Amino acid sequence: MRSDEAKFVLSAFRPRGEDADEPQMTRALLQAGRDPELLRWLDEAREFDLFVASKLEESMPVPAELRTNIRIGAQVGRSAKRSVRLVLIGTATAMVLVGSFGLLLPSAQPLEGWQQATLEEIAGLTSGQIPFDEKSNDLGELQDWLKDAKAPNAATLPPGLSRLGAVGCKTLSWDNQLVSIICFGGGKAGLVHLVIVDRQGPRNAPRLNAPRWIERGAWLTATWSSGDQTYMLAMQSSRAALKALL
């Protein structure tokens, strides 16, 4: 092996020596043992690599909540998988979404059935194809309407929503259960939709301060549970914009 060939191979040699048993690396390392100039080059290269590795790690801190979110996401995914019926309904709903509203549903974390159904409804409300059950700029009026309709009502609202004006509300039935949607407007990002459903949250559902984020095409959703209710906030905007509302 020539010196330049050895350098080429050793460029991919991890500086802590994990690859020393690889046949190609072994040959290149033997060559370095016979060639002082190559050995000096290798020492310097390893020092450089160790430095870059440590600086790269230092410059990319890992979010503290990531590990917890992964665990919760996987649990939610598993519980969703258990219900074959739910998956079938979800798939059918997704096909309707793609076909009717142009929403792109890439394979990703699964939306639960009620989430997919409400996203479909929300897309219809946004496009004007589906009318609101009740229109009002007074949130109190909308909540009274939902109460009369015996539909889920928001026990607590995310703080950022209070800055927006109410637009209207809508209920739908999914799996023999009423789901409420309250729409807000006035922000730069357009309509924001708060979905409220009773008793759908998994045992370890995320809280408002660490919601579960799922993106579907143009839609970004944040889901959390509080008390006996699960909430989903959906809008066509960035995570930062949605986060600002929570």
Place this chain on the structure above:
Amino acid sequence: MDFQELVDANHAALYRFALSLTKSEDQAADLVQQTFYRWAAKGQELRDPSKAKSWLFTTLYRENTKVRRHEALLQQVALSEVPETITEVSSIPDEVDAAAVREILFAFEEIYRAPLVLFYLNQLSYREIAETLGIPVGTVMSRISRGKARLRRCLSEVQARHPTHKVIPMFHDKTLLNEKRRS
């Protein structure tokens, strides 16, 4: 290794790799979560448990590529200005900071950034990097070699432009430094 152990052992490196691909902290976190979800759904069917780490990196990379391809954002620009086999240790800066390293690496085209970051994360061998990225082993070596050459050059340029900018001792090649001082 159970799921939680797998997460504990790999989530940080996967996040950093995802961040280098997406350059967005939110997208990187989503990508990592999606990767582990895929593991929870399918990965445990993997016959060889020792391949779990490689499977995770490969899945994350493919997921990102799928999304990026869809968005037509994948860059395929070649480093034409860098010779094929630059391996000399020359023009090495002796001081530079962590933010500069990240900034420079993140500015690289993805075909160089991905293998370089995987190499520096120190989790995968060059063969595993080749499998993860779906390219031949020789191409991985070539891209790492050329990428490192460019990284050295860029770091030197940064240091030359900002000699007093948040400096951290980095490299102590007395011979080279003395040569530089003499010249």
